[in-house]
Amino acid sequence: MNLSLVLGELTKGFGKTLLLFAITLIVALPLGLILSLGARSKFKPLKYLVKGLIWVVRSTPLMLQVLFVSFVPFYGFGILNKDLAGFLGVEIYSLTFIFIAVAFALNYSCYFAEIFRGGIESISKGQYEAGKVLGMTKSQIFFKIILFQVIKKVLAPVSNEVITLVKDTALASVLGFEDLFTVAKGLVNQYVNLAPFLYAALFYLVFNGVLSLLFGYLERKVSYYKE
Amino acid sequence: MAYLQITDFYKDFGDVKVLKGVNVQVEKGEVLSIIGSSGSGKTTLLRCINFLETPDKGSMVLDGQELFSSDIEKKDTDAELREKRLNFGLVFQSFNLFPQYTVVKNITLAPTLQLNDKIRQKNLELKKQGVKFFERRTRINEYKAIKKQEIEKEALSLLETVGLTDKKDAYPCELSGGQCQRVAIARALALKPKVLCFDEPTSALDPELTGEVLRVIKSLKNQDRTMIIVTHEMGFAKNVSDKVVFMSEGEIVEYGTPEQIFTNPKNPTLKHFLSTVSNKEEA
Numbered sequence A: 001m002n003l004s005l006v007l008g009e010l011t012k013g014f015g016k017t018l019l020l021f022a023i024t025l026i027v028a029l030p031l032g033l034i035l036s037l038g039a040r041s042k043f044k045p046l047k048y049l050v051k052g053l054i055w056v057v058r059s060t061p062l063m064l065q066v067l068f069v070s071f072v073p074f075y076g077f078g079i080l081n082k083d084l085a086g087f088l089g090v091e092i093y094s095l096t097f098i099f100i101a102v103a104f105a106l107n108y109s110c111y112f113a114e115i116f117r118g119g120i121e122s123i124s125k126g127q128y129e130a131g132k133v134l135g136m137t138k139s140q141i142f143f144k145i146i147l148f149q150v151i152k153k154v155l156a157p158v159s160n161e162v163i164t165l166v167k168d169t170a171l172a173s174v175l176g177f178e179d180l181f182t183v184a185k186g187l188v189n190q191y192v193n194l195a196p197f198l199y200a201a202l203f204y205l206v207f208n209g210v211l212s213l214l215f216g217y218l219e220r221k222v223s224y225y226k227e
Numbered sequence B: 001m002a003y004l005q006i007t008d009f010y011k012d013f014g015d016v017k018v019l020k021g022v023n024v025q026v027e028k029g030e031v032l033s034i035i036g037s038s039g040s041g042k043t044t045l046l047r048c049i050n051f052l053e054t055p056d057k058g059s060m061v062l063d064g065q066e067l068f069s070s071d072i073e074k075k076d077t078d079a080e081l082r083e084k085r086l087n088f089g090l091v092f093q094s095f096n097l098f099p100q101y102t103v104v105k106n107i108t109l110a111p112t113l114q115l116n117d118k119i120r121q122k123n124l125e126l127k128k129q130g131v132k133f134f135e136r137r138t139r140i141n142e143y144k145a146i147k148k149q150e151i152e153k154e155a156l157s158l159l160e161t162v163g164l165t166d167k168k169d170a171y172p173c174e175l176s177g178g179q180c181q182r183v184a185i186a187r188a189l190a191l192k193p194k195v196l197c198f199d200e201p202t203s204a205l206d207p208e209l210t211g212e213v214l215r216v217i218k219s220l221k222n223q224d225r226t227m228i229i230v231t232h233e234m235g236f237a238k239n240v241s242d243k244v245v246f247m248s249e250g251e252i253v254e255y256g257t258p259e260q261i262f263t264n265p266k267n268p269t270l271k272h273f274l275s276t277v278s279n280k281e282e283a
């Protein structure tokens, strides 16, 4: 077993893992905020639609959701993946990644939505009313008064989710996406040696360590005031 | 007609009739205190005046302008509602300061947001007049800098009024309840309301901290501000008010000068109320 070759392969896999991680967060954080507002909407159909979506997504395994999303084009609309890839102008391989990213982003936005909803609901009515009597618009009240207080409240649970996400990326292997875990598994089979798993674990460990430090920094940053 | 004329306010919450035909008038520069036992509808009345609740029936005229009338079918737009709200200020029992902002930012936030709106409008106007981008930006930046300074200066002078100049960069969590309430008063004043309302401004405070807040409110009376104060501090109400109303079960039962209300009460419910609060004070 050639160590530098193995580490090179694992690093490539880690790059894919990182890509999935980043895209999931970039989509799921804002989408989660929008869903959390939808779940609080006064417009009942929207509210129940969003709540239903959140319920379904949180009640089923992420791995199933990944498979489900990949089946939708053909079984839902009778479109072959080959044709869909051609239509989108991407390789079949990238299409797989798109399926995975869609499922991950949807899944995580629902978890974030629940966290944000809890955070928003923990802000006292008095904060909104103080903004109102000062003549602020609804969006000014949300963005200038409420949002920051919510961010402070949700930072800890969001950091938990983010660390879970790092580990969940391994589920992408179900569609054969060559993330860190899938690459490690391949190497273990190829060399009949468990060491690649150990190296992969180190990658996850170090990455999550960096994230923990980052969130610790952010939490200290917003703890300049108490309620 | 009085400066502020509230006519026949009715408000239900489901089956609970909270306001049952309330009439209030306040002259310019006058201080009106509202007393009454808890649950009599005092907070609801203040919330209706500040457009936080909509009365089911009634009308309100301020300074000759009809701000609310249940006879008018048309609902106010959000912008109209905000404009109307700005005639009034409201100081809450629980302060409701913005915890993430310093004292001075709490005061300047709303005026600054208003300024930003104004600047956006001004920019559009200049654009319509055909002023070029760079010229526009220079003029707007100049205007913004001047106005921002004015807002800041006004905030500092308000902090002086409430005696908290040295706390301008503190966060609300670093202040005592009494100091928080004084910031809340300054914050409300920064928008130059025509009528400033207080909802039991000292009820959430330790007894030794009520004095500093009441002194600030009293100093505002000397500046001829029009104020409506809901309070349980009878001594203060007697001392600071021009007029007092006594509310009971959603109605105004007695209205008069502090002497009439406190020394010469006529209504039996008011007499009973006064005897219970003075008993409480002795206890």
Ligand SMILES: Nc1ncnc2c1ncn2[C@@H]1O[C@H](COP(=O)(O)OP(=O)(O)O)[C@@H](O)[C@H]1O
Residues within 6 Å of the ligand: B013, B016, B018, B036, B037, B038, B039, B040, B041, B042, B043, B044, B045
């Ligand atoms: N939003 C509301 N929904 C239902 N009932 C309310 C609401 N606000 C006030 N009430 C009821 O209205 C009555 C008067 O309340 P309030 O105006 O707060 O009285 P006060 O300030 O004099 O103590 C109380 O019985 C209270 O329970």
Ligand SMILES: [Mg+2]
Residues within 6 Å of the ligand: B042, B043, B044, B199, B200
């Ligand atoms: Mg009350």
